[in-house]
Amino acid sequence: MSMFRTIIAILFSLSAEPLQGADIAVALTDDVVEVDANFSGAQVTVFGAIEAETTDIGKLDLVAVLSGPPGDYTIRPLQRNGLIWLPGAPQNVADIPRFYATVATRPVKDIVPLYDQDQYDIGAEQLHTDEEMLPAGYREAFLEAQRSAGRYSDLVGGVFFVKETLFTIKLELPADTPVGDYTLDVFAYRDGVLLDRDFAMLQVNKVGLERRVYELAHERPRLYGFLCVAVSLLAGWIAGLAFRK
Amino acid sequence: MQIYLPIAEISVDPFVVVFLGAAVGFLSGMFGVGGGFLMTPLLIFYGVPPAVAVGTEAAQITASSVSGVLAHLKRRTVDFQMGWLLVAGGAAGAVIGIVIFRYFRAIGQIEAFIAITYVIFLGSIGSLMLLESLRALLRAPDAPRAKRKRRSAGWMAAMPFATRFRRSQLYISPIPPIVLGFFVGVLAAIMGVGGGFIMVPAMLYILNMPTNIVVGTSLFQIIFVTAIATMLHAAANQTVDIILAMLLLSGGVIGAQIGARVGKRLKGEQLRALLALIVLAVCARLLFEIALPPRTPFIVEPAL
Numbered sequence: 001m002s003m004f005r006t007i008i009a010i011l012f013s014l015s016a017e018p019l020q021g022a023d024i025a026v027a028l029t030d031d032v033v034e035v036d037a038n039f040s041g042a043q044v045t046v047f048g049a050i051e052a053e054t055t056d057i058g059k060l061d062l063v064a065v066l067s068g069p070p071g072d073y074t075i076r077p078l079q080r081n082g083l084i085w086l087p088g089a090p091q092n093v094a095d096i097p098r099f100y101a102t103v104a105t106r107p108v109k110d111i112v113p114l115y116d117q118d119q120y121d122i123g124a125e126q127l128h129t130d131e132e133m134l135p136a137g138y139r140e141a142f143l144e145a146q147r148s149a150g151r152y153s154d155l156v157g158g159v160f161f162v163k164e165t166l167f168t169i170k171l172e173l174p175a176d177t178p179v180g181d182y183t184l185d186v187f188a189y190r191d192g193v194l195l196d197r198d199f200a201m202l203q204v205n206k207v208g209l210e211r212r213v214y215e216l217a218h219e220r221p222r223l224y225g226f227l228c229v230a231v232s233l234l235a236g237w238i239a240g241l242a243f244r245k
Numbered sequence: 246m247q248i249y250l251p252i253a254e255i256s257v258d259p260f261v262v263v264f265l266g267a268a269v270g271f272l273s274g275m276f277g278v279g280g281g282f283l284m285t286p287l288l289i290f291y292g293v294p295p296a297v298a299v300g301t302e303a304a305q306i307t308a309s310s311v312s313g314v315l316a317h318l319k320r321r322t323v324d325f326q327m328g329w330l331l332v333a334g335g336a337a338g339a340v341i342g343i344v345i346f347r348y349f350r351a352i353g354q355i356e357a358f359i360a361i362t363y364v365i366f367l368g369s370i371g372s373l374m375l376l377e378s379l380r381a382l383l384r385a386p387d388a389p390r391a392k393r394k395r396r397s398a399g400w401m402a403a404m405p406f407a408t409r410f411r412r413s414q415l416y417i418s419p420i421p422p423i424v425l426g427f428f429v430g431v432l433a434a435i436m437g438v439g440g441g442f443i444m445v446p447a448m449l450y451i452l453n454m455p456t457n458i459v460v461g462t463s464l465f466q467i468i469f470v471t472a473i474a475t476m477l478h479a480a481a482n483q484t485v486d487i488i489l490a491m492l493l494l495s496g497g498v499i500g501a502q503i504g505a506r507v508g509k510r511l512k513g514e515q516l517r518a519l520l521a522l523i524v525l526a527v528c529a530r531l532l533f534e535i536a537l538p539p540r541t542p543f544i545v546e547p548a549l
Contacts, residue, residue, distance in 0.1 A: 239308070
C-alpha cells in the first residue's frame with residue numbers, strides 16, 4: 001500500500017461524528033514484515049489521523065502498543081550449589097507476549113491512568129499472566145530479560161505530527177523479532193481521559209531458506225535430520241576432494 | 246552484514262563464524278585433533294544456545310571427518326574390522342547420550358550439564374597433556390626415547406569371542422573396542438565432539454593398535470557416530486543448525502589445510518604443550534562462567 005493510499009484510507013475511516021470529542025484512525029504502510037537471512041531488524045511506520053473538536057491537538061497524548069504473539073516462558077533462579085551456580089526450581093509464565101513495545105508522546109504512566117493501564121494492557125508492567133502470584137522478583141526478572149534482548153521496550157517520543165491532524169509513529173523491530181501475528185493499538189488521551197482508540201494488525205513472517213529450514217526442522221524433524229546428515233556427508237566429501245594433494 | 250540462523254534463532258556475522266571455523270580448523274589441522282571440544286565452547290561463548298551448539302557440532306564433525314578420512318582410505322590406513330565394532334558400540338552410546346541429553350534438557354539443567362561435562366573433560370585432559378609434554382620438553386634432547394613396545398594385552402585376549410584383527414595385528418576380544426566405542430558415543434552425543442581426543446590415546450595405549458592406522462580408524466568411527474548423533478539431535482531436540490554447520494565447515498576445511506602445513510614445522514612436544522594451554526584456557530573460561538556469581542540472578546527462556 002502506498003503512503004498516499006494509506007492516508008486516504010485512514011481519512012475515510014474516520015467516522016462522521018467524533019465520539020467523546022475525538023476520532024482516531026491508524027494504518028500500517030506495510031502490514032507484513034518479512035524476516036529473511038539478512039534481516040537485521042525493521043522499522044514499522046504507523047500512519048494515523050485524528051480529528052478533535054477542539055483545535056489544541058498539541059495537548060493530545062498518543063500511546064501506541066505493539067504486542068506480539070503469545071508465548072510460554074520458564075523462569076529459574078540461579079542458586080549456589082557448592083562451587084557452582086545452578087538453575088533452581090522453575091516457575092512457568094504462560095501466554096505472555098513474546099514482543100511488547102510502547103511508543104508514546106510522554107511516559108505512559110503520566111498519560112494513562114492505572115485503571116486503564118490494567119484494563120487495556122498498556123505498559124509491560126501491567127501485562128496479565130495466568131500466574132498472577134509469581135514469587136517476588138520473577139516478574140521483574142522476566143521483564144528485564146525481555147528488555148535486554150530488545151523484545152520489550154518503551155519509547156517516549158517517536159510520535160511525529162505531520163500536520164495538525166496527521167501523525168506517524170515509528171516502531172523498531174529487533175533482528176530476532178519473534179514470528180507471528182502482532183496487534184497495534186493506538187490510544188488517544190487528553191488529561192487522563194481516553195478519547196478514542198484504533199488498531200491495526202501486523203504479521204511477521206520468516207521467508208526464504210531460513211523459513212524452510214525452520215519449518216522442516218520443526219515439522220518433519222526426522223527428514224530434516226536425514227537431510228542434515230546427507231548435506232554434511234556431501235559437503236565433507238567435496239571439501240576432501242577439493243584439497244586432495 | 247548479518248545472517249539469521251534459523252535454528253539457533255540468532256543473527257550472526259557470517260564472516261566471524263567462518264573465521265571461527267577457520268581458527269579452530271587451523272588448530273585441528275596443526276594438532277591433528279578434531280576440534281569439536283574447542284568449537285562447542287566457542288559457539289557457546291559467541292551466544293549460540295548450548296544445546297544448539299552441541300547438535301550443530303555433530304553435523305560439522307561428520308562433514309570434516311568425511312573430508313579427513315578420504316586421505317586415509319587412499320593410503321589404506323583404516324581397519325574396517327575394528328572400525329565397525331567401534332561404530333556398533335558408538336551407535337548404542339550415542340542413543341544413550343541423547344537420552345541423557347533430553348533428560349537434562351527437560352529438567353532445564355542442560356546448559357549447566359554441558360558446562361560441567363566440559364570443565365571435567367577439558368580440565369583433566371588438558372592437565373594430563375600439559376604434564377606429559379612438559380616432561381618431554383624437560384627431558385635431555387639426546388636421551389634415548391623409550392620406544393613404544395606393542396605387546397598384546399593378555400586380558401583382552403582372555404575375554405570371550407577373541408578374534409584376530411589382521412589389519413591391527415591383534416588377537417583380542419571384541420568387547421573392549423565395543424565398550425570404548427560406546428563410551429565415546431555417549432560423549433559425542435552429549436558434548437558435540439567427535440571424541441578423537443579420547444579414542445586415539447585409548448586405541449594406542451589400551452587396545453595397542455599400530456600407530457599408522459589409529460587416526461584413520463578413529464575418523465571412520467567418528468563419521469558414523471556423529472552422523473547418528475546429528476540425526477538424533479535433529480529428530481529429538483530440533484537443535485541442529487545446518488546453516489551454522491556449513492558456515493563453520495567452509496572456514497574449517499581451509500583452516501585445517503593451513504594448520505596441517507604449519508604443524509609439520511613445529512616440534513611435537515611444543516605443539517602438545519600449546520594445545521594443552523588452549524584446552525585449559527577454554528576450561529577456565531567455562532568454569533568461571535558457572536562458578537562466578539551470575540550477571541542476572543534469573544534465567545528466562547521460552548518453555549519447551
